[in-house]
Amino acid sequence: xxxxxxxxxxxxxxxxxxxxxxxxxxxxxxxxxxxxxxxxxxxxxxxxxxxxxxxxxxxxxxxxxxxxxxxxxxxxxxxxxxxxxxxxxxxxxxxxxxxxxxxxxxxxxxxxxxxxxxxxxxxxxxxxxxxxxxxxxxxxxxxxxxxxxxxxxxxxxxxxxxxxxxxxxxxxxxxxxxxxxxxxxxxxxxxxxxxxxxxxxxxxxxxxxxx
Numbered sequence: 001x002x003x004x005x006x007x008x009x010x011x012x013x014x015x016x017x018x019x020x021x022x023x024x025x026x027x028x029x030x031x032x033x034x035x036x037x038x039x040x041x042x043x044x045x046x047x048x049x050x051x052x053x054x055x056x057x058x059x060x061x062x063x064x065x066x067x068x069x070x071x072x073x074x075x076x077x078x079x080x081x082x083x084x085x086x087x088x089x090x091x092x093x094x095x096x097x098x099x100x101x102x103x104x105x106x107x108x109x110x111x112x113x114x115x116x117x118x119x120x121x122x123x124x125x126x127x128x129x130x131x132x133x134x135x136x137x138x139x140x141x142x143x144x145x146x147x148x149x150x151x152x153x154x155x156x157x158x159x160x161x162x163x164x165x166x167x168x169x170x171x172x173x174x175x176x177x178x179x180x181x182x183x184x185x186x187x188x189x190x191x192x193x194x195x196x197x198x199x200x201x202x203x204x205x206x207x208x209x210x211x
Contacts, residue, residue, distance in 0.1 A: 003071060003097065003121060009168040010072035018052045018078050026197040031205060032058055034195070035112065035141055038207065039063050043109040046133060048098050049116030053079025059112075060091035067108075069096050102129040109135055113142040115203075117178065118171045127185035134210040140187060142206050143195070148174035149202040175204050186211050 010017070022028050036059060039045065044065040050056050052075050056068035068091065070076055076095040083091060098120075111130050120126040130140055147155060147170060161167035173181075179189060187208035195205050 006119070006121075006168045007071040007073070010070070011074040014052065014072060014074035014078055017075070024197055024201065027195045027201070030195040030197070031114070031143055034193070034205065035059060036062050038139060038141060039110060044106075045110045045112065046101070046108040047112040047114075048130075049113060049119060050079065050093070051075050051115075053082050053093060055112075055114060056091055056093070057082060057086065057088060060088045063090055066091045067094060068092070069094050069098075069101070071095065071097055098126055098129045098133065102132045107135040108133055108138060110139045110141060113140070113144070115143065115145060117142055117144040118147060118173075119168065120171065121169055123171055123173070123178075123181055124185065127181055127187075131186045131210055136210065138210045139190075140182070140206075140208045140210065142182075142208075143203050144178055144206070146175045146178055146202045146204065147172045148177065175202065178204070179206070182206065182208050 032055070039059065039062045041063065043063045045063050047056050047066070047068040050068035050070050053068055056066060056079070060066035068079065073095045076093050079093045083093060111133055117123060117126070134140065155172055158167055158170055162169070179192065182189060188211055189206060189208045191207040193205040194200055196203065
């Protein structure tokens with residue numbers, strides 16, 4: 001398994017993913033509102049793992065520039081279609097990775113990663129790359145399923161699902177481990193919140209500032 005195989009998985013899943021309803025719409029709206037409150041009109045924003053672009057289309061109007069990225073070209077194609085139907089001048093979509101972007105000279109005021117960090121293969125390395133992508137004192141804003149805190153049956157099922165092509169790579173860690181990794185990558189954690197409207201869905205919303 002590799003990043004390329006993960007991209008192929010999401011290419012195959014893109015159309016079904018695009019049709020899937022948001023499980024907790026109220027919680028999602030809470031996340032959008034909180035994130036929007038942290039963005040400023042002149043900011044340059046990068047979103048990693050944007051999927052089919054729903055969140056980018058909702059947030060991009062609040063800033064000067066918004067680049068939304070995903071490893072899946074099929075996801076980006078669907079996002080581009082949505083964008084063509086409802087253009088947002090500040091927004092652009094691109095199929096790429098955080099690692100590829102880190103070599104560019106462009107730096108961002110905010111990097112967003114929603115339902116993203118549990119999908120990366122090298123969590124410490126990705127976080128260091130995000131640190132590089134941010135301007136001094138820029139914000140990394142994330143919301144991450146912490147599978148290590150979820151029902152153990154989920155953890156047991158994942159290897160079998162990956163073996164038959166029904167799941168991509170998924171990292172298993174607890175919320176406290178995630179916080180330690182973010183801090184170790186050079187961030188000060190400013191806030192950790194639960195935006196679920198039905199108990200705790202073990203997806204902490206974390207706001208961290210680049211040191």
